[in-house]
Each structure stands twice: as C-alpha cells, then as structure tokens.
Amino acid sequence: MTKYLLAHDIGTSGDKAALFREDGTLIKSIIREYPTYYSAHGCVEQNPEEWWQAVCESTREILGYVDKNEIAAVSFGGQMMGSLCVDKNGTPLRNSIIWADTRSGKEAQYIADHYGRDEFYYTTGHRLSSSHSITKLMWIRDHEPEVYKNTYKSLNSRDYIVLKLTGVFATDYSDASGTLAYNIRKKCWADDVIESAGLDINKFPEIHSGLEVIGYVTEKAAAECGLKAGMPVVLGGGDGCMARIGSGCERPGEYNINLGTSAVNGAVCAEPANDPKQRIVTWCHVDPRYVSVCGTMQACGASISWMKNNLCQEEKALAQKTGESVYTYLNENAAKSPVGSNGLLFLPYLHGERSPHWNPDAKGAFIGLTMKHTANDMKHAVLEGVCMNMGLIHNIIKENVPDLPDQVIVSGGAANSPIVSQAMADIYNISMATTDLSEEAGSLGAAIVAGYGIGLYPDIGMARQFMKITKVTHPIPENVEKYKEILPVFQEAYESLIGIYPKLNW
C-alpha cells in the first residue's frame, strides 16, 4: 500500500497543509488563512485557537484526497520566535505574541545591561533584539503578572499544534534556538541568560530532536481534525529549517537560498558563526548535530509585490485582459533595462532591515534617477536591489563559512523571475538551481522529516532525490564584473542615509 505524509507549515498569514506521496510527489496543498492582530507600540498577535481551527480545516480538506489510514505520519514547520503562554492543561492564557511583535524593547535593553550584547551573541548565536520569545515572555511577566504566574510553558506555534494533537509539551532544537533563551554552543536552554532575564527556566518546554516521533494523535484531536487516532506525530522544526531540508540541505557544506516574502541565505555548519560585526546569526538545525548560519532580509518578495502593486498598472491591466501572469509582463518590461538598471539603485528596506544592517529605521529608496530613466528601469532596479542585499549577506557568510558550494538551490516565489535568478548568479558568482518543488520547499522538508521520523526514509537528505532541477542559471562573467562595481556603491548608498532614515517621520 502506498503511504502518504502530511506536512503543515504554520506560517504568518495561514496554515499550508500539503500531502506528499512517499516517493516525494506532491498530491495536494491547501492554504487556510488566519488573522493577525496589530495594535499600537509594535504589538502583533495571533489567536492560537485560530491556528488550530485552520489546521483542522486544512487537514479535513486534505482528507478529501486520501484515505486517512494511508497517512503514515504528520510533521511541521512553523513560524518561530513567538511566545504563547499556556497553563498546565495546555489552555492558552492570552493571544500568542508572534515573531513580528517589537513591544519588548525595554526588556531587550535589560538583558543588554545585565548580560551584555556581545556575550549574548556568542551564547545564543543571535543578536539581541525585541523580536524573540525571551523578551516577549519578560514583557508578559512585567505587564501581565497573573498570566505569567499561571504560565506552565511558553510555546511556539508548532509546539502548540503538536500539543493539541498529542497532549505533549515539547519543542525542538531549531525552535528553541529562536527563543534566544538557548545556548547554541551547549545545545540546551541557556540557564545564565534566563537567569539574567529573571525568568523561570521551568516555563520553557523540554527540548527534543525535531526528527523524533513525539507522540500520537489523541482520540480527542482525531475527532476535531479528522486524522486517524494513534497516527505518529513527528515534532518537526522551525519554518526556515524545513525549507532547508526541502532544498536538500542537511549536512555541513550545504547551502540554500529562499526568496520568499522575506529571504534568507542559510549554510548548514558544524559550528556556530561568530561574526565580529554580528551581521549574521546561527540557528540550530532540525538535526541537532548541526547548525545553520543565516542572514535574513526583511523585504524580498515584499519589495517585488510592492513594486507590482505600485509601478505595474500597465502589466496588471494587460494580465487582466490576457489571463497571463502579471509577473510575466513585469519581467518582460524590467528586462528592457540592462544589468545595472542604467545606474539606478533601489535599496529594498521597505520593512527596515535585518541582515546585514540590522536597522529597523532603514527605508527603501530609488537613487540615481535621471530624465532618461523609465519605470522599467525602476522595476529592474527593484529586482536587482533585493539580489544585491542578498549578495551583501552572502559575502558575509562567505567570510565566516569557508567552502560554500559552487551551485546552490534557490527556492521561493521570487526565484521564478529570470532576472532575479540571473542577478543572483551574477552577484554571488555561483550557479543558481531552481527545482520543480521550489515553492513547496518548506512543506517538502516537513514531509521528509515526518517520513524519517517513522523510519520510512534512511536520512533527511531525500529532497535531493525527490526534487527535479528544472533550471540552472550560471553567472555571466561580464555581469559579474559589473555587479562587483555596483555592490560597494549599493552599500555606500545605504550608509550615506543612516542619519536620514530616522528623520523621515513627520
């Protein structure tokens, strides 16, 4: 009997459920959205009950395509860095404060004062900021002491769904490493960080390997989501890790690029990075023997969809008429502008920036316009701008991680743009491969982990067999030279405006 594997990717905008056959064929994928609640002072929350509802609904819909008895296991990728306080019964005590929430600036400063930023980077592998679980839990302690007192565990999104399915409180190494209460070097909760934050270490869940069967679907959960009771649940990991597994990156020396709404360069390594300028960070991989050295930029696909919404009226009108994708026209028009966009730069900092600048005040800019520039130059500049920022990150990873491969798998929606994949190859000066599963990398990763967890697969490198490389884009030496000239100017343009960004708030 053919076996199937179910993958849930608990994202920011919704849950994506994907069903794979054991040979890696994608049968069906479904997205169920849930709301995000924004409020003043950088508060961004989600309701975990709505996560669960979405997971149940998407699972039920998937079950329209497969007999539930044929699903061998389920696993997960999920948004990280959040704090969901649950009591002993697993009942949420408040909404989950999700990764995008930045209210806990004071708390981050407290850790800086009591632990030290450099020491913190060394211990956790991450820069200290208000984006991670630890400062969010501190905020809850200080502002909602009742909630804190009743908190049995602070979980992440995936942990909560696992809890709902199995009744087990647990997290995995990759998610733990995103809480910043984790010691990346000792691979356990960072008791000294937790102590200086003044938190109770017992409120953090037990850490397990993401590759383990953590439990089995309970009768109650089965009744709600439709899965077979007793089905194995493999813990899984954070969404970034899963995309890496789904691109075939499981061992040191492997490297991948994901160009989603945000974008990340990630290299699997044996040891954490220790970049003297703290421009890149280290996560624990889902295979806890390894880590991923990563740099994430905020607005990759986001910049491109901003451009589509604001500079591509013509393409949108055409697409409506012909039924073609608006991106086809967008790329055609952008291609009318040459490499270097006729001297026009776009700084893709529409959401501030994480790597390499770590500046929440950074803003987007077009720099270098003349009368001769057209909207097509602007479109080309946006596509190049995101690639150049990725290039800056890549160069930093190269400084810290020797022996990166000379071909890399690039996944995510933006990789479909021929301009983007060529510019990536030219700027990185390595070949970029896209696969038939490039937009499903996260789900595929979770499915492979599910399969490995129950012994169906010999290792978690199965993606290399499952995905087909559909296109390899090689660097063009002439372009490589050109971008070598442009990249320092791109960097300098950002730096020139550092004093301006915070003033643009009238």
Place this chain on the structure above:
Amino acid sequence: MSKYLIAHDLGTSGDKATLFCEDGTLIHSVTKAYPIYYGEKGAVEQNPEEWWQVVCETTQELLTKVDPHSVAAVSFSGQMMGCTCMDREGRLLRNSIIWADTRSVAQEKIIEERYGREKFFHTTGFRLNPSYSITKLMWVKEHEPEIYRNTYKTLCCKDYIVYRLTGVFVTDHTDASLTLAYDINKRGWAYDVMEAAGVDPEKFPAIEKSATVVGEVTREASAQCGLPMGTPVVLGSGDGGAGRVGTGVVKPGRSYSSLGTSAWVSVCTEQPVFDAKERVVNVVNADPEYVTVSGTMQACGASINWMRENLCQEEIALARETGISKYEYINANAAKSPVGANGLLFLPYLHGERAPHWNAHARGCFIGLTMKHTVNDMKRAVMEGVALNMGLIFQAIRENDIAIAGTPKVIGGCIKSPIVKQALADIYNIDLALTNLPDEATSMGAAILAGCGVGLYPHQDMCERFSRVVETVHPIPENVRKYREILPVFQEAYEALRDVFEKLA
C-alpha cells in the same frame, strides 16, 4: 485708432509671437517651431537663419489681424547665453551655439586658472560654468580660428533678429550680463575677464538699454516679414529680464517664481548679492538701474513630466477614456497622500542641479519608502520635491537679508497643480499671486518694453495693464510647520548622497 505692439518670445523650441493692443489686450498669439541640432560632446546648436524665417512667418500671421501700419513697435524676449558669430557684412559664420551647449568645459578651466572662481563670481555676479557665451566664443577661437578671426560681433538670439530687422549690431544689459563677459558692478563689459579669456573686446557689440528704439525696419526686412518699413524696433531683453518686466519685478523687493520645465525664484535688488555659498546668482534688469538675484533649478516641470510618463499609466488611460485632463487625475491621486507624502522625499535632480547645489552629477531619488507607501505618495513627493528645492533657493536668497515687497507672483505651467502652488506658498511661508495669463509673462514683458521704447508707456511698471491677479494662495500654518521640519531633512538627504552621485556618474 488703437496702436498695437508685437512681442516675439524667441524660445529654445520656437518663436511665440504675440500681438497686444496698447491697452494690454492680447489680440493674437502664434507659435512656430525651429529645429535644434545636437552634436557630440554636449554640442547644441541652432541655425539663426531658421530663427529669422520663423519670425517672418509668425509676424506675417499676426499682421493679418491688424492694419500693419497700426503696429507702433516690435520688441523681443530671447533665449540667452548663446554665441552667434557674424562677420562685418552681417553674414553668419556658423550655427549659433545655444545656451544648452556644454562643450566648452576646457575653456571654463582656463578662466578658472587665470581669473579665479571667486573673483569671477564677484565680477560677473554669476558662477563660472561652461553654459555661457564667453566660454563658447573661446571654444570657437580654439577650434575654428578662421571663424573667430572673421567674427566681427558675437550676438545673442534676439540681437540677431534685431540685426536682421534694422542692420544694427547691438545687445542689451540683460543679455550682456549672461554672456559672463559683463561686470555686474559697473554695468558694462568686463574687460579684465575678456583679457583672461583671451577674447577680443571688439567682438562684443555695444550695450543699450532694453527699452530703446535701436533702429527701424529696413526695406529689405520689410519685404521679408511684412512689417512696414520704418516700424520702430525696440531692443528688448533676454527672456529672464522680459519675464521680470511682465510680472512687475522692476523695483527692489519685488519677486516672482516661474515654474516651467525648469524653474526659478527672482528678487529685484538695488545691488548684486554675493551669497557666500554662491547658491544664487545675479542678473541685470531690463532697467539696468536694478539687478535681480535669482536661482534656477533644472527639472521642475521636467520632473513632473517624468513622473507623468513613468508613474501615471492609470491616469493617462483614464484621461484617454474620459477626455478629462490627465493632470486632473494625477493631482486628485497625489492629493490622496497628505502633506509630507507620509515621510517620503523626492530629490528632483533628474538633470543634475543648478541652484542651490550647482552639481551636474546630482541625481533624482525617492527616499524613505516603506511597505505602506503607494504610488500616490510618490506622485505627491515629486510635486513637493520641486517645491522644496524652490524653497531652498528662496531661503538662500532670504539669508542674504533681501526683503520681499508685496505679494510675489508665480507663473508657469506647474502652478496649475493645486498641490504645487499650495506647497510653494507653505514652504515660502508667504502669499503668492496667480494671474490670469501665467504663460504670457515674457511676451507681456517684451510688449511693455516695446511700448516704453516708443513712449506709449511712462515706465516699465505696467504689468497690471496686461494681466490681473485672479488668485492669492495663502500659506496654511499647519503645513508651514510641517515643511519647516521637512526642508532641512531634504537638504541633508542631498548632502548625504553627494559622494554616491559622483560614483553613479
């Protein structure tokens, strides 16, 4: 019987000829184009014979509207800064090198070395730059020595037409001052500058006041253009000077802003103003008793046109459907963004910049984009960006203790935008007056000079007869405060990027 005045506005793209009744009524206006010849290394030329042909054609058309004998005088406003070399018999020796030509960069260096930049600024009132007549004549001397040797006089555009009508070689103070071979303090040719430049002072024509009858239409000219022989020809002015007469900027403290393809702020003063940072420059008025301190930005309407072509597909499509002006849609959409464009800046340096930065390498920028910004914010930012740069120029003038008298006028196509005109009033923090004929100021100035020359008018302060104020734009205090916050950031953003602009060049 009423008397009539003909004003030729000799622009870059063509001649706009206008017939006015002496009471100021505009009777008829006709525009005809002549070509521009672009060459290598910044060469931009025109054929003065083609200027003359077009002047004849437009004149003939105007003369179908009135009895040619009722034309009391003809006068001119003309493009400035050119170099038209003519021999003793009045023959053209080559095409005219016009204002936009920038080939004479090496010549600029020679003056810099031999005379010094700062001294040059204090003599001519202007920044040394390869856009003006003197370096062009130096170029001719070096590269076409034969032509230079045979040059009897070098004329500006309107001077050439005056010569064709009357046979007289002459220029006026406004045009003379923008040859940059002119001493603004003495109001005469700057012989020391000419000496440093190595050009022969004899090759420059005599200088007369603009409102002077310098001759009469000759028999030969009459046959070609249709004006009766003997019609008085009043010298006229460079277009900037005529614009000032046409907007009443003829007394100290009077001011106007012109927002066309390029844009400038001008304030009339008794004496030249030597801004320590050389951000603004000086030209002589048509009445050489006074000078005007002024700063010109390169891309005002040009920025807005660029924005229209590149960011306004939706409005263009809508306008095509409905027949309503695309600018109406563009303004309506830009108005969806508030004052300050939600923190988005546009630096309008699409053509490099003259005032206040004088940096040919400056570039246009949008700075401060976030996911929340829309293309409507970008549209508003472009409009505000040109107004902010005008604000920097206005501020530079005011920093030199120049008092502004009365309500400055504002003219030019861009002020049809309600956003631009309000932003300008807010940024200047001063009332601004709009007239019923914002596009006719230079023609009216030339007509006033024509009338003064033949004694129809007692003085040049006559613009009220020709046009009236139809709207006064008042600053809105809340916006004033906001722009006061924005303007220094706008300036700082340019400065921050100066090195990057060099690298993009």
